[in-house]
Structures are given as C-alpha cells and as structure tokens.
Amino acid sequence: MSHVTSPTPIIAMKDIVKSYMMGEVEVLATRGISLSVQKGEFVAIMGMSGSGKSTLMNIIGCLDVPTSGHYRLDGVNIRHLDDRALSQIRNKKIGFVFQGFNLISRMAAIQNVELPMAYAGVRTKERRKRALAALNMVGLGDRLDHFSSELSGGQQQRVAIARAMCTNPALILADEPTGNLDSRSSAELMTLFSGLHDQGRTIVMITHEPDIAEYASRVVILRDGAIVSDKPQSSSRAVSYELEMSGAPLLGQVRAQD
Amino acid sequence: MSAIFGNFFMAVRGIGSNWLRTFLTMLGVLIGVASVIVLLAIGTGSSQSIEKSIQSLGSNTLTVFSGSRSGSSSGTQIRNSTLNIASVTALSSSVNDPDVKSVSPVVTTSLSATYDGTSYTTSVIGSTSSYLTAENYTVSAGRSISHSDVVNHAQVIDIGSSVASALFATGSDPLGKQVQLGSSDFTIVGLLASKGSSGLSNEDAVVIAPYTAVQDQLTGESQSFSELLVQGKSSSTLSLAESEVESTLASLNDTTVSSLPFTVIDSASLLTAATSSSKTFTALLGWMAAVSLLVGAIGVMNIMLVTVTERTREIGIRKAIGARKVIILTQFLIESMVISFLGGICGVFAGILVSRFKIDGVKPVLASYSIPLALGVAISVGIVAGFYPAYRAASLRPIDALRYE
Numbered sequence A: 001m002s003h004v005t006s007p008t009p010i011i012a013m014k015d016i017v018k019s020y021m022m023g024e025v026e027v028l029a030t031r032g033i034s035l036s037v038q039k040g041e042f043v044a045i046m047g048m049s050g051s052g053k054s055t056l057m058n059i060i061g062c063l064d065v066p067t068s069g070h071y072r073l074d075g076v077n078i079r080h081l082d083d084r085a086l087s088q089i090r091n092k093k094i095g096f097v098f099q100g101f102n103l104i105s106r107m108a109a110i111q112n113v114e115l116p117m118a119y120a121g122v123r124t125k126e127r128r129k130r131a132l133a134a135l136n137m138v139g140l141g142d143r144l145d146h147f148s149s150e151l152s153g154g155q156q157q158r159v160a161i162a163r164a165m166c167t168n169p170a171l172i173l174a175d176e177p178t179g180n181l182d183s184r185s186s187a188e189l190m191t192l193f194s195g196l197h198d199q200g201r202t203i204v205m206i207t208h209e210p211d212i213a214e215y216a217s218r219v220v221i222l223r224d225g226a227i228v229s230d231k232p233q234s235s236s237r238a239v240s241y242e243l244e245m246s247g248a249p250l251l252g253q254v255r256a257q258d
Numbered sequence B: 001m002s003a004i005f006g007n008f009f010m011a012v013r014g015i016g017s018n019w020l021r022t023f024l025t026m027l028g029v030l031i032g033v034a035s036v037i038v039l040l041a042i043g044t045g046s047s048q049s050i051e052k053s054i055q056s057l058g059s060n061t062l063t064v065f066s067g068s069r070s071g072s073s074s075g076t077q078i079r080n081s082t083l084n085i086a087s088v089t090a091l092s093s094s095v096n097d098p099d100v101k102s103v104s105p106v107v108t109t110s111l112s113a114t115y116d117g118t119s120y121t122t123s124v125i126g127s128t129s130s131y132l133t134a135e136n137y138t139v140s141a142g143r144s145i146s147h148s149d150v151v152n153h154a155q156v157i158d159i160g161s162s163v164a165s166a167l168f169a170t171g172s173d174p175l176g177k178q179v180q181l182g183s184s185d186f187t188i189v190g191l192l193a194s195k196g197s198s199g200l201s202n203e204d205a206v207v208i209a210p211y212t213a214v215q216d217q218l219t220g221e222s223q224s225f226s227e228l229l230v231q232g233k234s235s236s237t238l239s240l241a242e243s244e245v246e247s248t249l250a251s252l253n254d255t256t257v258s259s260l261p262f263t264v265i266d267s268a269s270l271l272t273a274a275t276s277s278s279k280t281f282t283a284l285l286g287w288m289a290a291v292s293l294l295v296g297a298i299g300v301m302n303i304m305l306v307t308v309t310e311r312t313r314e315i316g317i318r319k320a321i322g323a324r325k326v327i328i329l330t331q332f333l334i335e336s337m338v339i340s341f342l343g344g345i346c347g348v349f350a351g352i353l354v355s356r357f358k359i360d361g362v363k364p365v366l367a368s369y370s371i372p373l374a375l376g377v378a379i380s381v382g383i384v385a386g387f388y389p390a391y392r393a394a395s396l397r398p399i400d401a402l403r404y405e
Helices: A053-060 A083-093 A109-120 A124-137 A153-165 A183-198 A237-244 A250-258 B003-016 B019-055 B087-091 B127-135 B146-151 B161-167 B210-219 B233-254 B268-309 B310-322 B325-355 B370-395 B398-403
Strands: A013-024 A024-036 A042-048 A066-073 A094-097 A171-175 A203-207 A219-224 A228-234 B059-066 B100-115 B120-128 B139-142 B156-159 B176-179 B184-192 B206-210 B227-232 B261-266
Touching: A013 A053, A024 A053, A024 A228, A042 A053, A042 A183, A053 A203, A083 A094, A083 B310, A083 B325, A094 A153, A109 A124, A109 A153, A153 A171, A153 A183, A171 B087, A183 A203, A203 B161, A250 B161, B003 B019, B003 B325, B019 B176, B019 B268, B019 B325, B019 B370, B059 B233, B059 B268, B087 B100, B087 B227, B087 B233, B100 B127, B100 B161, B100 B210, B100 B233, B120 B127, B120 B161, B120 B210, B127 B227, B146 B210, B156 B161, B156 B176, B161 B184, B161 B206, B161 B325, B176 B206, B184 B206, B206 B210, B227 B233, B233 B261, B261 B268, B268 B310, B268 B325, B268 B370, B325 B370
Parallel strands: A042 A203, A042 A219, A094 A171, A171 A203, B120 B206, B156 B184
Antiparallel strands: A013 A024, A013 A066, A219 A228, B059 B227, B059 B261, B100 B120, B100 B176, B100 B227, B139 B184, B156 B206, B176 B184
16 A cells, blocks of 8 residues: 555455355455555545445445455454444444435434434434534534425435434445436535545545546545555546546446436 | 333334324224123123022022933832922921021912903912022012911912012002912012012012912912922032932932932032033133234234335345344334234223123123233234344345345
C-alpha cells in the first residue's frame, strides 16, 4: 500500500477469498483481496457486475464472512464471530446506506432513524435528540413524521444517511447510494457525502458510475474478484482512464444504460 | 427491557398495518376461546341440573323394586316375591336393620285430578308420612298425611304446588277443598312447598295420599306396593343399610342375597353414575372446543408465516442495522401473542354473552376455571403458533433477506 499508515486502520483486509458452490462447481467471488482503509478516507470501490464488488461490500459490512483471509474492522477481528456478535458490530461500527434506501415503510422518518439506536439500547430521550439532530443535518428537519411513501427518492436516501450517522459509526458503507436517484438528487446526495468526509468520517462507497466515484478521495477498481487499480483521486479523467483499462464502460455509456 | 417494550409497539403497528387480515385471524382464536367457554358452560349447566334432580330424590334413600337386578332369574324359584306390608314391618325392625331410619311403602299411579271443572294430570303417590321426609317435601300450609290417616284409610291428600296452581285460582285457599281423583273425592289437608324444577321431572306435579286410601280407591284390591322407599340414618351408613335391607328381604323370602327377587338402588350411586356420565359429556364438549381452538392456532401460524415472508426485506434491514436474533424473534412472537390475546379477550366476552342464553333447554353455567383456561390456552397458542414463523424470521441471513424482492 502506498498510503500513509496510521496505528489502526478502519479496514484491514488480507487475502480475502470468498467462494460459492454453484452446483458442483466452486466459484471464486473474490480471489485474495487485500485492502486497507484509514480513518477519514472516502473510498469508491468500482467494477462491473460480476467483478466481486457486492461480495466485498457484504464482507466489509459484516453481512457475510470470508471463506479465508483476515479482516479487522476498527481493530476487531471479525473471523469466528457468531451471529450475535456480528449484529453488534454492524450496529455499532457500521452505518449502512443501500441502493434501494431500505427504510421500513410502516415507520415514520424519525422512527427509522431511531431504530439502530433502539437496538443499541440508547434511551428514548437521547434517541429522539440524536435522531432530530441527524435529520436536521441532512436537511429533513421538517419531514420527521413523513412515511417513506411520502418522501422522494433523494429524501428517503437522506433519511437513510441520517440513520447510518446517528450511531456515530466508525465506517459509513454505501452500496450504490445513487443507483435509484436522478442526477440532480445524486449530486445533492454526493455533496452530503463530501460534507461528511470533510468532517472526518470514513466512507466506503460501491458504485459503477465514474462521475459518482469522482467525489471520493481514493478509487479502488475490481475485476474478476481482484483489485486491478487502487489510486488516490486526482481528476475525473484519471478515473475514466482506469475504467477504460479495466474494461468498464465509459461515463456516457453507463448513463445511457440506466 | 425498553427494547422489549419498544418491540411491543412495533408489533402492534405491524398488526395494525393489515387490520382486516389480523381481524380474520383473531376471529379464529375468538371462536375457539368462545366455544371453549360456552361448551364447558353447557356441560357444567347440564351436569348441575342432573345432580339437582337426583338430589331432590332425597340423598339418604334406598329404593327397593320388585324384580331381580340381573333380570335372569325365573319366576318359579320365587315365592312371595312382592313387596307387601310384611316387608315393611320386617325392614322397620331396628334389631335387623339398625341403620334404617324409616321405610315408606309406595303405590304410584297417574291420574287426572278435577276441581270445579278444571282437570290436571298428576302422579298420585300413596304412602305414609315418612315418605315426605325421605323425599325432602315440606308442608307449606295445612298438615301432612298422618299415621291415623293411613290406619283409617282417610281420603285426604297433600298436593304439590303445580297441582295447586293448576286447579285453584291465585288467592283462593285450596285447604279443605274436595278434589276428584279418578272416581273418588279426596280432601286437601296440606300444601307442599315447591322443590323447584329440576329438569328431568316436575317434582311439584304430585298428589300424596295415604297408601291405604290409594289401594282402596284407585289401584284396586292388590295389597302389594310398587316400591319401598327406605331412608337411611346417614349417608355414611347408607351402604350398611343397603346390605341390611338385602339380607332382611332375603331371609323374609327364604332366599339368598344373590338371588334376591328385588332390586335395591342407592340414590347416591345414581348420583355418582349421573355425575360421571355428565363429566364425560363435559369432557367431550371440551375436546370439541379444543379442536376449534386448534384450528384457530393453525390460522395464527399460517398468517405469521405469510407475514414473515412478506416482511423478509424488512427483517433484512433490521438485521443489517444491528437487530439481534432474539429481537427479531420476540418481535414476531409478540405479534402473534397480541393477535391471539386480543382474540382470546374478545372470545371470553363472546363466550360470556352466549352463555347467558338457554341453549337446547340447558341453562349454561359459566365454569369459573374456563375463563383463565381459555385465555391461557389462547396465549400459549400465540407462543406455539408464533414460534416457528418467528424462528424462521430470526434465522434469515441478512444478505439473503436484503436481496429478497
């Protein structure tokens, strides 16, 4: 790694292999990925579908465990952890932002934001205070009691960010956060992520859109389950070039496919 | 603790989100619980009415009938196999039968009683004054038939309250009036207090006269009795009295107890037999109710499985943001418990309501144990029927659940 190493990286992965059995055939989703993310970094993980980026995201998010390799999240070795311990890690150390927003539709915005704190055992009053602060921060202070059916896609995703933020996690993990948004909402959302990055938050974002990846401080490109490029962000041109080399379609073509 | 509490509200919200389906599921539990309460009330009500009617026969009494218990003995072996005054005298002896309090000969017939053009069909019992005591009759006005009435073949009667109200206008005094029974006139000397309706037969539709007068005027010249009513000294010595009666009658008729041409029936044994058969009846009704509760339980389980499938994605989200297995498990368990508990509460009210009405001639009597029983079963139904779906929800892997469309 060419990066400055600080005492404990947020993500420390070594030789992560994940294999699935497809009938009789063993399929390698990741073939020995090693990745280190320091506190305060904003990393975009890119790649085509089938490149292993979803598998990597599930492992980073402690939703899945690797077949072999070592993974430490904020200093905690997540191998050999049981369901209960993994739940706690997800609750305390990770804030998820999903492509499909994944709010619970039967609950109002503020209740959605309060939910992870409820699971963490935060008291009701404190929970409400922190949820209010988080929703104000994402600019939805006036939409507290709206249900997700009453919110636009961009607004729903901002509720999801408030939900991810309020437990003060070590890592914000975003899986195609702009995948279901129009370009204007995408830009607003990415401004929000940039703001969080400026505040010193650690963000890992999976995306296949080069113009979204431009907001990151570092871009990792996957291909066939392995890292083919890992560079600090300099310009959009650089990203496009790397993508072209990895076989990913160019910016305009991606948009056309959507 | 607060997590469980929050879970409770979450569960209630989950239920409210599809209230029609929840209501229909609750209806299954409601009907089950209500039928447990109603059917047990019917069972209790009918067994109480049977017990009451048997108790009104008199509790410490034995009834002696002509005819062998087995029914197989042929008449040739039996001399003198009728119940007559000699049997009464023999049984009344305190030497042979120390546990017998009284022996009342009984002659019965059914006749039309007429007064002033009004007729009423009633059973006429010819006996002695001890019959009234043994049968728990009390005289509310006038006097009971006496020993001298029996000796004198007096045509006097005590009438039951149903007979009195059928023949006489309210307010008029039946005492001293002449009532025509068959072709003879009898004078009313006493009114019997009502024993109340006991379901099986009307104990108040009765006329009691000295047996001598009944034999003279109504049943012909036969000197035999249809039965003897023997009152024991206490219920605890009734079985002793029974064997004394049997051996006395055996020696009187030169035969053995086993080939006695009479049948002695103990009212307590009738009560025991009737109680056990009504218990069987109640248990049967209980089982029927249990089956309908089971159907309700299957309904709850079915709906919970559907709910879990429908909300797979929600479960995935909850797990991804840190819900432990036990949280998901309790959320769905609480949901199914709330459904079955609400259904149970409504079922208790429905059951109490239906039990107020007479069903098929039986006045249901709420069994005090049936309400906690039905509610307890309803909640257990919620736990048992909810557990498998809840466990399935809790065991979903978050990545699979999140991917579920």
